[in-house]
Amino acid sequence: MDPQHILILANKNGNAWNFANKVYQKLNSNPDREKKYKLGEVEIKKFSDGEIFVKILDNARTKDCFFIHDSSMMPQDWSVSLGLVNDALMRSSALSINNVLPYMKYSRQDRMSEPRTPVSASFLARVINRSANRVITTDLHNPATTGSYDIPFDNLKAYPFIIQYLIKYHQDFLNKAVVVAPDVGSAKRAESYAKRIGVNVAIAHKKREKAGVVGDMTIIGDVYGKNALIVDDMIDTGGTLCKAAEVLKQRGAERIYACATHGIFSNESSEKINNSEFEKVIITDSIPISSNGKIEVVSIADLFAEAICRITHGDSISELFRS
Numbered sequence: 001m002d003p004q005h006i007l008i009l010a011n012k013n014g015n016a017w018n019f020a021n022k023v024y025q026k027l028n029s030n031p032d033r034e035k036k037y038k039l040g041e042v043e044i045k046k047f048s049d050g051e052i053f054v055k056i057l058d059n060a061r062t063k064d065c066f067f068i069h070d071s072s073m074m075p076q077d078w079s080v081s082l083g084l085v086n087d088a089l090m091r092s093s094a095l096s097i098n099n100v101l102p103y104m105k106y107s108r109q110d111r112m113s114e115p116r117t118p119v120s121a122s123f124l125a126r127v128i129n130r131s132a133n134r135v136i137t138t139d140l141h142n143p144a145t146t147g148s149y150d151i152p153f154d155n156l157k158a159y160p161f162i163i164q165y166l167i168k169y170h171q172d173f174l175n176k177a178v179v180v181a182p183d184v185g186s187a188k189r190a191e192s193y194a195k196r197i198g199v200n201v202a203i204a205h206k207k208r209e210k211a212g213v214v215g216d217m218t219i220i221g222d223v224y225g226k227n228a229l230i231v232d233d234m235i236d237t238g239g240t241l242c243k244a245a246e247v248l249k250q251r252g253a254e255r256i257y258a259c260a261t262h263g264i265f266s267n268e269s270s271e272k273i274n275n276s277e278f279e280k281v282i283i284t285d286s287i288p289i290s291s292n293g294k295i296e297v298v299s300i301a302d303l304f305a306e307a308i309c310r311i312t313h314g315d316s317i318s319e320l321f322r323s
Helices: 017-027 075-091 120-131 143-148 159-169 184-197 239-250 269-274 301-313
Strands: 006-010 038-046 052-056 064-068 096-101 134-138 153-156 177-181 201-210 213-220 227-235 256-263 280-284 295-298
Touching: 006 017, 017 038, 017 064, 017 301, 038 075, 052 075, 064 075, 064 301, 075 096, 075 120, 096 301, 120 143, 134 301, 143 153, 153 301, 159 184, 159 256, 159 280, 159 295, 177 184, 184 201, 184 227, 201 239, 213 239, 227 239, 239 256, 239 269, 269 295
Parallel strands: 006 038, 006 064, 064 096, 096 134, 134 153, 177 201, 177 227, 227 256, 256 280, 280 295
Antiparallel strands: 038 052, 201 213
């Protein structure tokens, strides 16, 4: 790849522009790096009738383009604008189209929940397959969804960056911590955290009454007198986490933190968290948000910059996550 052929694109009027600028600055921070990068603009706007219009404002002809999308958009606008940007890049004779999606929307709809329903994650994959050459995201809700893609798919892991943040700013908390998985499905993620921190794992076993409503919950493992660190891939309504924090407190946990990659915070869940047993809730900026109250944000822009650098230089991405 020729240096001038690497274009980092984002909507300057969208919430992902600051993230894209951090990625761009990190990519160009090493003057000895073989490849060079340019930050370009994409216009995304709505007409009065609600239709979405996009335009690539930089010359994309024969360039390798990395479009960083805005994860704070409503899912329907996000998916339609993504498809339109890909189409515009294709018609602009881009050499390659790389979708950088810090948070992959529709990732939880990865199976038929009942008869006569779509598999929305698979449908989105077919749309992206038609026009993009690569996808880069982080902590996909179900990693098996990558099997729906016929193009290279890089599912990055945010936990090393979150752990670095904890070690730098919350070492006193980690000194007697236990990592807690909020459900059995999160046990593997909890083990990854615990292995790097050097602590034990506990599991919160829950009975979910219906979507968004958590019933009985028990804790498997020793948390008495320890600092509980609950880890998950995302925080949506916060119901499971707040319930887990209550039960952990009842079981004798002293201080309680939560860490997650994606902070969705629907239905005023941020207010619920700020009024909960949590001392801190640490998330990344995969969905643009500012620190507020108990919620602290750690940026993973450097993670995506390193991934893009390795892709454009032909280096391994998996080596990033080796212990």
